[in-house]
Structure formats: C-alpha cells, structure tokens
Amino acid sequence: MDRAFQPLPGSRPYDNFRPINVPHACDGVPLVDALCAVVRHIPAPEWVRQCELGLVLNDQREPVLPDRVVRAGERYLHKFPDLTEPDVNGRVQLLHEDEALVVLNKPAPLPMHPGGRFNRNTLQWLLAEVYHPQKPQAAHRLDANTTGVVLVARTRHFAGLLQPQFQRGEVEKTYLVRVHGHPPEDRFACDLPISAEPGAVGSREVDEANGQAARTEFVVLRRDTDGTSLLEARPLTGRTNQIRVHLWHLGLPVCGDPVYRAGGQLGTVQTLAVGAPPLCLHSWRLKFRHPLSRELVEFSAPPPAWAE
Secondary structure, three states: OOOHOOOOOOOEEEEEEEEOOOOHHHHEEHHHHHHEEEEEEHHHHHHHHHOOOOOOOOOOOEOOOOOOOOOOEEEEEEEEEOOOOOOOOOOOOOEEEOOEEEEEOOOOOOOOOEEOOOOOOOOOHHHHHHOOOEEEEEEEOOOOOOEEEEEEEHHHHHHHHHHHHHHOOOOOEEEEEEEEEEOOOOOEEOOOOOOOOOHHOOOEEEEEOOEEEEOOOEEEEEEEEOOOEEEEEEEOOOOOOEEEEHHOOOOOOOOOOOOOHHHEEEOOOOOOOOOOOOOOOEEEEEEEOOOOOOEEEEEEOOOOOOOO
C-alpha cells in the first residue's frame, strides 16, 4: 500500500476520461442535449465548446460534434487532458486481512471513490492497484475528511454478504467526535430526518417534511476548558453526513468541519487540504457478522491525536 501511493498516482499529469452513458430518455436527441441531461451542472454553450476543442469522444476515442444524434445505451467520454489531482494523505493502515475482507484505518484527507477533483488519488484506486486482479469493494463509505475503520470486501460475493448488513442497520458503528460547545446532558439523541438530495457543496440538512428517517445517539466523554467536548456517536441509520448534520442542527458543529460551520453557516470547500486542521470525526469501532464464520466480530482504529 505504501508503494502504491508513493508517489501519489494523481500527482503526475495524465489524461482522464470520464464516461457518459446516454439514457433511454435521450434516444434520438442531439448529443449536446444528452450531455446537458446527464451532467446538469455544465451548460449547453460549454458542452459545445468542449466538443469544438475535441474533448468529447466516442467509444473509439474519436472527437464528436455537438449536433450528432445519439442513441440510448451509447457511451461517450469527456476528456480532461494533463490532469493533476490535489494531494491526499496516502498513509493507509492495514488492521486485518483474510480471504473475505480487508479492514483498514483510513487517513484524511482521502476520498474513497472517484469524483470531482479526484480520480487516482482515492482509496478505490489504491485497492485496485494493490489487490489486482481482484476488485475489492468498500462495504460502506466514509467522507474524505473522516478517518478510521473501513471494511472492504475482497470479492463481489463477500460484498453481497457485508453490504446488506449496513443497509439493514445490523452493523454497530461507534465514532469519536469533537464538537464546539458543551452539551447540557451527558446522553442525548437526535432523530430528525435528513434530506436525500444534496445542496450546495454536496451538503445535506434536516428536512422534517420530506427527509429520510435518521437517528444518532451521543454520549459525552469529556467537556474541555477550551469550550469543546469529546463525544461518542452511534448512528443507528446511515444517511449521508448524518452525524455532522445532526450535531450542526443541535448547535454543536464538529471541530474542523469545512462544510457545516459554526453559526449555522455552510462552507464552500468539501475536501480539506493536506496539512489543514482536521475534521474531528473518527470511525472508531465497527461490530458486524463476519461473512465467512457468521460470528460477530469487532474491529477498532486507534483514536487520532485530537481524541486521545
């Protein structure tokens, strides 16, 4: 793992090709209309410009014109030439490994999957390099800025035994989190629903009318003189940004959070830079049923410096 991330694979300029598949609803329309329907944040004039620059290609990597009539199921490529990705923390620690799964201590910042500015500098790319020809799949997801235990299935078969445990809420997840403020009670919970669709910078919010059910239980471990508190958090559901959104709504924003900031304000940056003050959220323990033995097992990642 150390060799695969030294140097970081995304630090050397390369051409990246992002696939765009034509949906059934776009059968028979001009290419530019299909591109706008699939990648909505890029306007039509920009797609026309990208085509004129030769950066929209067919499956044979040949440039295509914006007025080309497309068919459902066709695949096009959006080329990003000489791409260099932001640096990440590649110091991934192996906690456990067997024929069914890999247990890692993920550092931060490190995105788990390709997206936005990151493609090769991701945990998924690292795992594909290290375990080739196997294609390991993460059984769950942590934010790029969150550290701690990650479960990875070695094969699709074992992923089919691990991922449903998360979906059914059978995995016991325990996080450590440092927040601004002192909660009035030693134990408290939040069960407010969380929006399903992302807002600005991919954020979520409490949405009591249309949100998805969510519950997080908290225990205060320590109240410190600097005005922060160390908490244990147990999310009983698995909504995006659940712990961070619930604490933010309660007026206890997570220390170092670049999105859910103090005073109810949203930030403009999603992934922290290497060396920036950390997001104080750590996946501490996971308890689940092992896909081979079917016995309950528990793995933990050592607490980071801010939680010691």
